[in-house]
Amino acid sequence: MNDIVTKPEAEFAAHLAQGRFMLQRSKSTGKVFFYPRVMAPGTGEQDLEWIEASGRGTVYSTTVIRKKPPEPSYNVALIDLDDGPRMMSRVEGVAPDAVPIGARVRAFIGEGPEGPTVLFTLEG
Numbered sequence: 001m002n003d004i005v006t007k008p009e010a011e012f013a014a015h016l017a018q019g020r021f022m023l024q025r026s027k028s029t030g031k032v033f034f035y036p037r038v039m040a041p042g043t044g045e046q047d048l049e050w051i052e053a054s055g056r057g058t059v060y061s062t063t064v065i066r067k068k069p070p071e072p073s074y075n076v077a078l079i080d081l082d083d084g085p086r087m088m089s090r091v092e093g094v095a096p097d098a099v100p101i102g103a104r105v106r107a108f109i110g111e112g113p114e115g116p117t118v119l120f121t122l123e124g
Contacts, residue, residue, distance in 0.1 A: 001064065008024070008036030008037055008040060009035075009036055009037040010071075011036065011050070012036040013115065013116070014037075015050065016109055016115070016116035016117065016118070017115070017116050019109055020052065020109075021052070021053040021055055021107050021118055022051065022052060022053060023051055023053045023085065023107060024036055024037065024040075024048045024049070024050060024051075025050075025051050026040040026043065026045045026047055026048060027045075027047040027048070027049055028045050028047050029043060029045060030083040031043075031052065031084065032081075032083045032085055033084070033085050034081070034085040034086075034087045036094070040060070041059075051083075053081065053083055053107065054061075054081070054082045054083050055106055055107035056081070056082045056104065056105070056106055056107070056123070057079040057080055057081040057082055057101060057104075057105050057107070057120070058079070058080045058082075058103070058104055058105070059077050059078075059079060059091065059100065059101050059102060059103045059105060060077075060078040060079065060080045060086060060101070061074050061077065061078045061079070061101060062076065062091070062101060063075065063076055063077075063079040064096045064097050065096075066105065067098045068099045069110070072096075073097075073100045074090060074096050075090055075091055075094075075096040075097075076083075076088060076089075076090060077089060077090060077091050077099055077103060077120070079120055086088055087119075089107075089118055089119055089120055090119050090120070091103075091105060091119075091120045091122065092110065092119050092120065092121055093121045093122065094122060099121075101121050103123075104121055104122070104123040104124070105120040105121060105122055105123060106120065106121055106123050107119070107120055108120070108121060118124055
């Protein structure tokens with residue numbers, strides 16, 4: 001696979017491994033986006049920099065993935081980050097079918113099936 005295509009994802013994963021939730025921003029437009037890319041969406045700008053995410057957001061939508069017992073069900077949520085982008089993740093510490101839309105959440109780095117990943121908990 002071409003390194004230029006995989007480099008942003010590898011950098012994002014390296015930041016997570018260091019305990020840092022980072023997002024990309026275009027220096028010329030100031031637009032922050034997620035998922036990691038080699039060019040800014042919409043403009044194609046390549047003047048990208050990594051910035052520390054605020055880690056806060058709001059649940060935009062959620063659904064429950066029901067598994068066959070004994071595997072537990074889990075939620076998948078779309079989170080509108082205060083920084084601007086929307087990302088898919090999970091809200092932990094609450095029953096999968098009890099994640100309230102519009103709830104404020106805070107990010108933390110947890111373990112996913114492929115290593116460190118960004119997860120969320122309800123604020124307050």
